[in-house]
Each structure stands twice: as structure tokens, then as C-alpha cells.
Amino acid sequence: MITLNVNGETHRVDVPPDMPLLWVLRDVVGLNGTKFGCGIAQCGACTVHLDGKPVRSCILPVASVGARAVTTVEAVGQSPSGKKIQEAWLALEVVQCGYCQSGQVMSAAALLARNPNPSDADIDAAMAGNICRCGTYSRIRAAIKQASQA
Amino acid sequence: MKRWGLWFLGLVAVIVVAAAAFFFLPHRLDAVASPGPAAGPDLIARGEYVAQAADCAACHSVPGGKPFAGGLPFTLGFGTIYAPNITPDKETGIGTWSDAEFVRAMRHGVGKAGEDLYPAFPYAAYALMSDEDILAVKAYLSSLTPVRAQAPANDLKFPFNQRYLMRAWKLLFLPGERMTPDPSHPPEWNRGAYLVEALGHCGECHTPRNALFALDQERKFAGAEAAGWKAYNISSDKQTGIGDWTDRQLTDYLSKGHAEGRGSASGSMAEVVDHSLRHLTPEDIRAMVAYLRTVPPQTSDLAAAINPNPPAAKAPSPYAPPPDENTRETVGLKLFQGACASCHGWNGEGLQHSHAGLAGSQSVNDPKGTNALNVILHGARMDTPDGEVFMPGFAAGYTDVEIAAVTNYVLGHFGGKQAAVSPADVAAARR
Known part of the structure; x- marks a missing residue:
């Protein structure tokens, strides 16, 4: 049994220690907002926060989470930066197909939390690991800028 | 003059006969004592631990294959050698080997049929092992499920395909005696020396080789290149070796494959951590560190000095x-x-x-x-x-x-x- 703190709730899950956190979140805890993309930490679709830091849940063994707080896209709106990001995302209609967007929102929220006023270069550095097949990058950058002024 | 000519011919004949005897007389098979009272599950458990410390699985398995079923190729400048199956399969493994034959292979590099084995099998290190440990490994391997898997035949160029030539190599480089504790050092150091030199055979990758592919013990642990990877300097040199590592960094690196401020093991060293080092007891890891600390410093151009402020x-x-x-x-x-x-x-x-x-x-x-x-x-x-x-x-x-x-x-x-x-x-x- 592994104890996880997900979105402020304690979950006790009976899974192998090397199961990736993404599997646990989707299939055991039942939070389907976080998406599987590449499975090798190359696309960013599975991004969640551990104590506020963005990590790729597809390759993170659940046993290495420990006592750190897991935040998924379902609860990121409860933090000030996450709320601003989600509002800007809606205002600018960033999303096209949407598959990568929960990961984009998580990376953007983590960026805004540690850097309230990011430059274009800061945004590129923080968001380059999140890939969007629809090419919504320019709207993502604009939304992060708008959120930083909100 | 004629008499001197006869003398000379006689001398040549003696040399030829002696050389033929040296290269072609069958190897002796010495009797070994039975493993004694420790037989059974305890012996098998000990053998498993020794086999892990000796990292047998790394070479005697292929990635994704059955452990110990052999088949891993070693591509050398003069051909390819394949690691044999050491599961107890009777036809393709070592299921019919006697204890004496197994000890002879580990200590003298001689196969079941008396053939000389190539030192890609690190018997120059295993020759230092105790009989008890070798027999424990045999007991462990015998306890495994037999896997039927014939390793491919070696593909070596002449003269390297002439196995008897290994006898000359062994004469030069095979230690004649097993390791005995050095009373001038504490037991922990001696255990570490045994783990590093006899079981872990660290030098096989980390010590440069001479022209005859033997380890250049004058430059012990100075670092070398093997199979396209660099095995870095692990002597006590502070600039290019491990002399500047803390005890914590060394124990972490060996037991977990990562040390804060020193990076992570990769390539063959990651395999060593995976198959071998992470299974060792904390006491044994500490013993290895104690021994490694005392290996004389060697400078090496294989690794540049670490830049502390990149x-x-x-x-x-x-x-x-x-x-x-x-x-x-x-x-x-x-x-x-x-x-x-x-x-x-x-x-x-x-x-x-x-x-x-x-x-x-x-x-x-x-x-x-x-x-x-x-x-x-x-x-x-x-x-x-x-x-x-x-x-x-x-x-x-x-x-x-x-x-x-x-x-x-x-x-x-x-x-x-x-x-x-x-x-x-x-x-x-x-x-």
C-alpha cells in the first residue's frame, strides 16, 4: 500500500512501487484530466505538480513521490497562478484539439507561480518541453502574458 | 663442429617437446572438498549473493533474455566471443559439470573438456576467490531452472582461435594463489579488497591493458576505454580519480548509481549497479570504499578535472x-x-x-x-x-x-x- 496526497486528499493505493504516477492517477485514483502522450517524458502531456514543481508523471515511479503533494489539472485552478492561467486560457481560447492542454496549463501555472512576470525567453525555456501538435504556441505565450498581468 | 650441431639439434628437440607439453598436455583436474555442512538453502543463498557481487549475470545474459542463459557477444579487434549458458541445462549449459570442473574453470580458465578459456571470462580475478565462494556460486547456479540455449560459436581470427595459446597468457598473468588477508590492514579493508579485486573484477574495465590484453597493474584503476565507453579513473587521485569524493558520495554511487554532485552511472556501470552493487550489504559497500581509498593515485587523461563552477x-x-x-x-x-x-x-x-x-x-x-x-x-x-x-x-x-x-x-x-x-x-x- 502506498499513501499519496493528491489534490489535498489522501489516497491509499495498492499498486506496484514502480508503477508510473500517471497510471495511478488515471486508472486507480480515477483522475482522467492528465493525459498520456509519449510515455518517455518528451511531450509534456502528462505534466503534474509535485509540491508545485512540474514533473512528467508518465515516467515517475509512484514510490518516489513520497510525502510530496501531487496536484493535477483537476485542482490547479485552486491556486492563484493556476486560476489566472485557466482564466487567460479561456479568454484567449488557446485550446484547439485540447489533448496536450492539461500539460500546458500545468507547466504554465508552475512557471507563473515561481516567476510572476516572465519574459518571452523565460516562457520559451519553461514551455519548450510541452509539445502541441495543433501549433497553439503563440496563443499559449499570449495567454501566459495576459495571466501575468491579471 | 658436427658434435656441436648434434647438441644444437638436441636442444631444439627438447625445447619443442617442452613447448608441446606446455601447450598440449591435458590440464589436471584437482579434487575439491565438498561444500560441507553449509549445503542446502543457506549455501544457495550465499551463492546467489556471491554471484551478484561477482556480477555473473551482466555477461552471461543478453538484454531481455533469460538470466545466465548466455549469448552476449564480445566484439574484439580480432573477432567475436560469446558468453556461454551457465544455467544447469545438461546439453547447452553446465548441468553436467562436477564441482572440481567448475572450480578449475573459475581458477584456471579451463573448460569442461579441458579446453583453455579466453580471459574475457575474468578468471584472472576469480582465481583469487575462495573455494567456498566458488562452490557456493556453483550451488546457486545449479538451483536455477535449466534454460536450453546454445550460445553461438566463437568467431575469431587465426591465431586467436588457437585456444592453447592462452596457456602462455595464463603463465604470465594468472595469479597462482588465492587472496589471503593482509594483516597490516583491518578486516574491513581486506573484505573490500576481496570484493573489489576477486569478485567485483573492477579492474577489468577500469585498469588499462597492456599489449597482450592483460591488466597493467602498475596503473591500477587509472581508467580505460571498453566497448565504446570510458571507465573512468577510480584510483585515489584527487583531480581525475575518486580521491576527492566523500564517503557518502562513494557509497551512494555504488549502492544507488547516483551521488549528489557526482552524477549517475550509465552504460556498463549502470548495469553493474543494477545486477550487482545495489544488492550488496551496506557493510560490504563500506568495505569496498575503505579499500578503494587506499589504491595509489594514478593520473589519467581519460577524464578532465571536474569544473566546480560551470x-x-x-x-x-x-x-x-x-x-x-x-x-x-x-x-x-x-x-x-x-x-x-x-x-x-x-x-x-x-x-x-x-x-x-x-x-x-x-x-x-x-x-x-x-x-x-x-x-x-x-x-x-x-x-x-x-x-x-x-x-x-x-x-x-x-x-x-x-x-x-x-x-x-x-x-x-x-x-x-x-x-x-x-x-x-x-x-x-x-x-
Whole structure:
């Protein structure tokens, strides 16, 4: 049994220690907002926060989470930066197909939390690991800028 | 004159006969004592531990194959040798070997039929093992499920395919006696010496070889290249060896494959941690460290000195490079940004997992980038107490020019090195 703190709730899950956190979140805890993309930490679709830091849940063994707080896209709106990001995302209609967007929102929220006023270069550095097949990058950058002024 | 000619002919005849006897007389098979009262499950458990410490599985298995079923190729300059099946299968493994034959193989490098074995099998190290440990390994291997798997026949050029020539090699390089404790050192040091020299056979990769492919013991642990990877200097030299590592860093690196401020094991060393070192007791790891500390320093040009203050140290956080790098927007930086930064971070501490921390690692401080390039192309993996940590290989996703650019960026950013890995180097490392 592994104890996880997900979105402020304690979950006790009976899974192998090397199961990736993404599997646990989707299939055991039942939070389907976080998406599987590449499975090798190359696309960013599975991004969640551990104590506020963005990590790729597809390759993170659940046993290495420990006592750190897991935040998924379902609860990121409860933090000030996450709320601003989600509002800007809606205002600018960033999303096209949407598959990568929960990961984009998580990376953007983590960026805004540690850097309230990011430059274009800061945004590129923080968001380059999140890939969007629809090419919504320019709207993502604009939304992060708008959120930083909100 | 005629008499001198006869003398000379006689002398030649004696030499020829002596040489023929040396090379072709059958090997002796010495009797060995039975393992004694420790037989049964205890002996098997001990044998499993010794086999782990001796890292038998690394060579006698192929990735994804059954453990100990053999078949791993060793590609050498003069041909290919295949590791044999050492499961107890009667036809393709060692199921019909006697204890005496097994001890003879481990100690004298002689096969069941009396043939001389090639020293790719590190019997020059195993010759130092105690009979009890060798027989424990035999008991463990005998307890495994037999796997029917015929290893391919060796493919060696003449004269290397003449096994009897190994007798000359053994005469020169095979230790005649097993290891006895050195009373001038405490028991912990002696245990460490046994683990490092006899079981772990660390020198097989970390000690340079002489012209006859034997270990140059004058340069013990000075570092060497093997199978396209660098096995770094692990002598007590402070600049290029491990003399400057803390005890904590050494024990962490050996037992977990990662030490804060020293990077992570990769390639063959990651396999050593996986198959062998992480299974050892904390006491045995400490003993190895105690022994390694006393190996005389050797300087080596294999690893450049670690740069303690590379550009990575100036990164304000794991999330962004220093501003001067970020505005330059080189190809290497852009690739790192997209493919690497989300796990490794920018400041060397690692973002996804501690094993992704690159600060202080020898691989990113080597201006030739040999190991860094291998990892970028082929990836890395290791089992940890938390589960598997891994990095995918990028060989299929990027061109030689891109891989060279990101490798040079990594060596510059994390090692402070002016590296010049070329696309041709990348093409060669793709294999």
C-alpha cells in the first residue's frame, strides 16, 4: 500500500512501487484530466505538480513521490497562478484539439507561480518541453502574458 | 663442429617437446572438498549473493533474455566471443559439470573438456576467490531452472582461435594463489579488497591493458576505454580519480548509481549497479570504499578535472538557463530546452528525479563527450528502490548535426568544457 496526497486528499493505493504516477492517477485514483502522450517524458502531456514543481508523471515511479503533494489539472485552478492561467486560457481560447492542454496549463501555472512576470525567453525555456501538435504556441505565450498581468 | 650441431639439434628437440607439453598436455583436474555442512538453502543463498557481487549475470545474459542463459557477444579487434549458458541445462549449459570442473574453470580458465578459456571470462580475478565462494556460486547456479540455449560459436581470427595459446597468457598473468588477508590492514579493508579485486573484477574495465590484453597493474584503476565507453579513473587521485569524493558520495554511487554532485552511472556501470552493487550489504559497500581509498593515485587523461563552477551553476533555478545563454539561442540550447530540460533542469540538480542531476559528473566534464554521447544516443536505465528510472535514447529522433550540437551544449553548460563533438563522431557512436 502506498499513501499519496493528491489534490489535498489522501489516497491509499495498492499498486506496484514502480508503477508510473500517471497510471495511478488515471486508472486507480480515477483522475482522467492528465493525459498520456509519449510515455518517455518528451511531450509534456502528462505534466503534474509535485509540491508545485512540474514533473512528467508518465515516467515517475509512484514510490518516489513520497510525502510530496501531487496536484493535477483537476485542482490547479485552486491556486492563484493556476486560476489566472485557466482564466487567460479561456479568454484567449488557446485550446484547439485540447489533448496536450492539461500539460500546458500545468507547466504554465508552475512557471507563473515561481516567476510572476516572465519574459518571452523565460516562457520559451519553461514551455519548450510541452509539445502541441495543433501549433497553439503563440496563443499559449499570449495567454501566459495576459495571466501575468491579471 | 658436427658434435656441436648434434647438441644444437638436441636442444631444439627438447625445447619443442617442452613447448608441446606446455601447450598440449591435458590440464589436471584437482579434487575439491565438498561444500560441507553449509549445503542446502543457506549455501544457495550465499551463492546467489556471491554471484551478484561477482556480477555473473551482466555477461552471461543478453538484454531481455533469460538470466545466465548466455549469448552476449564480445566484439574484439580480432573477432567475436560469446558468453556461454551457465544455467544447469545438461546439453547447452553446465548441468553436467562436477564441482572440481567448475572450480578449475573459475581458477584456471579451463573448460569442461579441458579446453583453455579466453580471459574475457575474468578468471584472472576469480582465481583469487575462495573455494567456498566458488562452490557456493556453483550451488546457486545449479538451483536455477535449466534454460536450453546454445550460445553461438566463437568467431575469431587465426591465431586467436588457437585456444592453447592462452596457456602462455595464463603463465604470465594468472595469479597462482588465492587472496589471503593482509594483516597490516583491518578486516574491513581486506573484505573490500576481496570484493573489489576477486569478485567485483573492477579492474577489468577500469585498469588499462597492456599489449597482450592483460591488466597493467602498475596503473591500477587509472581508467580505460571498453566497448565504446570510458571507465573512468577510480584510483585515489584527487583531480581525475575518486580521491576527492566523500564517503557518502562513494557509497551512494555504488549502492544507488547516483551521488549528489557526482552524477549517475550509465552504460556498463549502470548495469553493474543494477545486477550487482545495489544488492550488496551496506557493510560490504563500506568495505569496498575503505579499500578503494587506499589504491595509489594514478593520473589519467581519460577524464578532465571536474569544473566546480560551470555555467549551470549560474542558472537561477532548475527552470531556466542563465540569461546570457538564453538570449544566444544556439541549436544546442533549443534542443536541450525541448527534449532534455523538463527532466534534467538547468542547474544540474535534476528536476524529474535525483538521478537526472548532471552536476559534477565525469561524463559531462569529458571534452570528448564519449559517455555523454552514448547516453544521449542510446538512453540509460537503472532500477532503484523507487522503481525504474530511465532516459530514452534520442538516436532515432535527431540528425548527427543535432545530436552533436546538444552534446556540445551539455558539455559546455554542465561541465564548462569547450567541446568539439562532430557529426562524424555521432555517426561513429551510433554503431
